[in-house]
Amino acid sequence: MSSEKLVMDQGFAPSLAGLGLTRPYKRQGGRRTGLVLLAGGCLGGVLVCAVHMPLVYVTMSELQQEMTELRNLVVRFLTSRPAPTASPGTGDRRNDTAAGGAHRERRQADMTPSFGDVYVRWGREQCGDNAETIYAGVVGSEYYSHHGGGSDYQCLPLEDVEWNNPVAGFQHNSFMYGAEYQVGTGYFSTDNMESITNPYHYDVPCSACHVAGRSAHVMIPARLSCPQGWSKEYSGYLMSAHHTHQNNKNFICVDEAPNLVPGSSADVNGALLYLVEAQCGSLPCGPYISGYELTCVVCTK
Ligand SMILES: [Ca+2]
Ligand SMILES: [Ca+2]
Numbered sequence: 209m210s211s212e213k214l215v216m217d218q219g220f221a222p223s224l225a226g227l228g229l230t231r232p233y234k235r236q237g238g239r240r241t242g243l244v245l246l247a248g249g250c251l252g253g254v255l256v257c258a259v260h261m262p263l264v265y266v267t268m269s270e271l272q273q274e275m276t277e278l279r280n281l282v283v284r285f286l287t288s289r290p291a292p293t294a295s296p297g298t299g300d301r302r303n304d305t306a307a308g309g310a311h312r313e314r315r316q317a318d319m320t321p322s323f324g325d326v327y328v329r330w331g332r333e334q335c336g337d338n339a340e341t342i343y344a345g346v347v348g349s350e351y352y353s354h355h356g357g358g359s360d361y362q363c364l365p366l367e368d369v370e371w372n373n374p375v376a377g378f379q380h381n382s383f384m385y386g387a388e389y390q391v392g393t394g395y396f397s398t399d400n401m402e403s404i405t406n407p408y409h410y411d412v413p414c415s416a417c418h419v420a421g422r423s424a425h426v427m428i429p430a431r432l433s434c435p436q437g438w439s440k441e442y443s444g445y446l447m448s449a450h451h452t453h454q455n456n457k458n459f460i461c462v463d464e465a466p467n468l469v470p471g472s473s474a475d476v477n478g479a480l481l482y483l484v485e486a487q488c489g490s491l492p493c494g495p496y497i498s499g500y501e502l503t504c505v506v507c508t509k
Pocket of ligand 1: 411473474
């Protein structure tokens with residue numbers, strides 16, 4: 209029995225035929241460049257293997273060709289399988305009706321990842337046209353002259369405030385106060401102040417905003433416009449605490465045409481908001497001019 213016949217008789221070639229490979233291997237004595245020893249199940253010595261297992265001689269070019277065919281088979285097998293996330297129901301597989309198509313579209317829509325980003329619009333009780341107002345609120349933080357406590361400004365909702373086992377009176381020594389504008393006329397637009405022209409001492413609204421289809425936001429100080437490729441949410445003035453006050457605050461971007469909390473003109477202090485002026489010398493004096501009030505913009509992408 210020739211080596212070629214041995215291969216065909218002992219099942220190796222039929223097993224390839226089952227995978228779609230029907231071309232038999234041929235011995236080519238002059239160009240034996242490769243040797244494949246099928247040793248699966250062979251626990252004996254080399255001679256036993258020689259008797260019970262086929263030695264298949266193939267040229268390297270034939271081996272490469274067979275490997276290409278195997279790879280193509282695997283690719284066809286994998287690409288012919290339906291994607292798990294888009295797999296329709298049994299009824300849909302049997303009958304591609306309009307209802308089945310709608311069902312598939314609905315399932316695909318349900319599984320389409322939705323994403324977005326959130327930011328606070330300081331000074332405005334509603335978000336812009338392209339954003340959803342998650343809630344409207346008022347700005348709060350620790351009292352301006354307290355040495356400790358929280359430091360950053362918060363946007364506290366006005367509606368549906370919820371408590372959990374509250375105890376009347378003060379026991380815990382950390383506080384939240386409302387915030388007031390500490391800025392007079394001449395900077396902010398009065399477009400959204402009703403008939404009021406001076407925002408000084410008025411309390412500060414805010415809104416939490418969700419923008420769909422965006423994955424990032426950035427507040428850029430000293431800018432009123434966004435870089436190319438970014439969408440402007442709003443712009444305004446940079447504000448923070450007075451530099452001599454004991455309670456440090458963060459910097460926030462307050463809308464250039466802010467709202468005022470109606471009826472809040474009383475000077476009761478709390479957390480305070482001041483415009484921020486540049487100090488050149490420590491900042492580069494090229495772009496930054498000492499005494500100028502810093503602007504800001506919030507951008508999404
Ligand atoms: Ca006030
Ligand atoms: Ca100034």
